[in-house]
Every structure is written in C-alpha cells, then in structure tokens.
Amino acid sequence: MREHQFPAMPGLNDSDYYGLERKSAGDFPFYRQDPHALSGRSWGLILLGVALGFAVMTAPIGFYTTTAGGFVPAILFPLIPLAVLAMVAGKGWRALFRTPTRRDFLLMVTIAGTNILVSVTVALILQHVFKMNENPVNSVLVEASNTARILFYLKTLPQLFGEEVVSILPFLAILWFCHEKLTMTRKQALISAWLCTALIFGALHLPTYDWNFLQCFLVIGTARIILLSGYIITKNIWVSTGAHIINDWLLFTLMVLLHGGGHAGI
Template sequence: MQRFWFERKNDQREFLLLDTKLDQWRLWALLLFVSIATVVWVAFAKTVTFNSYLATTVFDDVLPMTIMIGGVLYLSQGQLSQLFSKPRWSDFGFAAVMFILQLAYALAAATGLQALGGSLGENGSATEIAESNNKLVAYCQSISSDLFDLMNEELLSIVIFLTIAALLIQYYHFSRRASLGIAMLLSMLIFGLLHFQAYDWNLVQMLAIIAVERFFLNATFIHSKTIWPSYVAHMIFDGLAFLAAI
C-alpha cells in the first residue's frame, strides 16, 4: 500500500471511509452535511444572544456538537465511530512534535506578516477575555466552550479530508496519494475560511496562518487515525492563545 505523509511505516490500517466503500451519495451527503451544519452553526452563534451562560452552553455548544456527531455517524453508517477509537500513547508524542511545529510556524508567520506591513485580526474570544472585568472567569468559560466547539471544528476538517479523498479514489479514479493531497489542501482551505468571524475577514491571516496550521493538525490525525490527539492539540493551542489575553 502506497503510504501518504505521516502515516506509520508499519501501520496496516487504512483511512476511515477508504477501507469500506460507502455509496457515493452518502459521501456527498457527509460532505454537504458537515459544511452546511457548520455555516448554520456559525450564523446562529453570531445572530442569537442568550441571557445566561448555561443557555449559551446548551444551545451554542452542546447541541451543535451533538447534531454534528449524530449526523456524521448516521450518514457514514457508523463507520466514522472509529474516529473516537482509543489512541496510542505514541500518538500524543507525535502530536506534541506537530504542536511545537505549529506554534513555531504561527509565531513566525505572524511576525513575518507584520514585518511586511500586514495586519493581524484579533481573535474574538481572546478580545472578550481581555476586555472582561473578570478575565479568569471569561477564560474558563471560553475553554469550556471550546471543549464542544473544537470537536465540531475537528469533525468538519477531518470529515472533509476523508470524504473528498474517498470520492476521488473510489469514484473518480485518482491515485491514492493525489487524492489525499487534494483532500489535505481543501481541508486546510476550508478550515482557514471557517475562521472568518473570529478574525474579522482577514483573508491573508486566514489563508497564510490559520489554514496552514490545519496542516499540522491533519498530520496528527493521519498518524493516529483517531480524532483525540488533534483535538487535544487544538485545545492546548487555543488555551495558550486565550491565556495570552489575560
């Protein structure tokens, strides 16, 4: 079997959705579902304001994550339940290396962009923390919200990666390596554009920094074939960004 970047050398496991052939309509349905569900979720979060933190948590965090997971499992006929399989300890070691590279890239790219006269949009959650009267409470609330929101972001990015690769390999007869490469690029692009609200439509920042950060998270997933290492790395990265606001 032709190996893709970051796959374990002796790992005989295929990518999810590639080892068992799903109907073409199911792959397209998965792709459309995670994309549309994410757009609706972002629009809902932007336009609807709740009076209590509990209501915000339930309707803006827990419910969207539950719908996303349920839809993904249903449309994949349960195949994507393996996304939540138990990782190996070595997966987190690899994730730590990717995390350091991601952090180094983000800092270098941000510094370079500013040196060239570009501007950086402020992360919306970090700004709320910085402007809060009780920064510690605001920080804890943002982290607790991220527990659900980042699961949605990971599902979106990984499902897009897997479904595009499966479609290209199984139904459009691309090579495995080319299919996974195209899927990687599209997953990165969509992940970057997903942050339009968080960074106030700063396209350069979204594409040159945020989208490329997805490369390191995808690499973590490719190595582990489970969502947990990239999810934990994503949580820590955001946690550090929010901590800087304090």
C-alpha cells in the same frame, strides 16, 4: 471509546502510504472499497450535516450569549455532523475514534508546539506585508473575570472538537472524491484533500477575522495543515483534537497573562 482500526485494504501496499502515516494505524475509513466506502449520496448528506453544524454554531441567536446558552451551539457543532455520519455509516462512525496511547499524547504536544512555532512565524512575516486582524476573543478574555474565563475554556472543549469534526469529515469526503471519482493515486488524493481542507478551514474563519482572506488562508490554513497531521498520522480524531486544545489553550493563557493583543487561538 473502543478502538476501531482499519487495517490496510487489499491491494494497498506499503508504497501507497504517505511518509507521515503510521502503517500500524491502517487506512482511512469510508473512502475506498467495500464494506467501508460510502456512496456519493452519503457523502452529500454528511457534508450537509457539517454545514448545518457550522450554521448552528454561528447563528446570531441571543440565547447563545448567555452563560448556559453558549454551550448549546458548541455541543451541537460536532453533534449534528456526527449524527448524520451515524445515520449513513451505522456503527462505522466509531472508526474516527481510537483509544489514545502515551505515544499519542506526546504527539499531541509535539504538533501543538510545532503549530504555534510555525503559525507565529508565518504571522510575524506576513504582518509586514498586509494588515493582520486580531481574534476578538482576545479582548473578551483580557477583560473577563476568572469565572468567565474558566467557563470559556470549558466551552472550547466541544467547540474545538467540533472544528476537528468539520475538518476531518470534509477531508475524508475529498479523499473519496479524488481517489474514487478522479482516479488519483492514494498519495495524490491524500495531499489534495489535505490542502483543500486547509482552504475550507481558513474560509470558515473569515467572519472571525473580518474577512481578511490572506490571513485566513495563509495563517489559519497553515495551522490546519499542521493540526490535521495528527489525524493523518494516527487515523484518530482525538489526537488532532488534543493538539488543537493544547494549542489554543496555551495561546489564550499566554495572551491573558501578558494582557496584550497577540493572535491567540486558531
């Protein structure tokens, strides 16, 4: 996809950037000043699209349990909110996507490795304090055939991309609200949006982990903070998506090879 960069907006100084960001990547799209800012109504529609995509993904429909049917919600999950974004932003929706560079691929691996190290450490510490629930995917993959495992890995490609879409769009919406409506500084709005997105992401995983609030908000939320850094650094959704795929595929594969429980997948 053709690269769309948003250079620093007028009035945006070097001191406004958060320390992790690549200044060469420019500013975030859609949240400040014309012509790229979206209205409150537009953000409301986008968030409805995010909610609809998640509802379709998690709907208890029998067809989803079939081999082919499982790909349908995984594809609609990111497609629905992106379609709404395209409706309200026109061609501007492409601003989420940039052509990854070699430097970006190295960053994906670094973020995935960091996330695995930090998430496992947090999980090991917290399991001494409260019960940790296993991801139900673990037992399914251990007992699955190699063909079923391959199909599962393929299905996770659009699904994990969807998790980035439904994280980054709310992140940008909160960034807009904090900066434009609450008149926070850019750094304050960025950090607020980053933390709020982690809480939202953790909440989305509550059904998966049997409504274990501490596990979802502390372990899964921590993982989202790290994975979202890929987008914050580069303004490129492919970077956070790539890091997420590497992260989960490594954990799934390790779990299968060990034939054990573990906490595979974020």
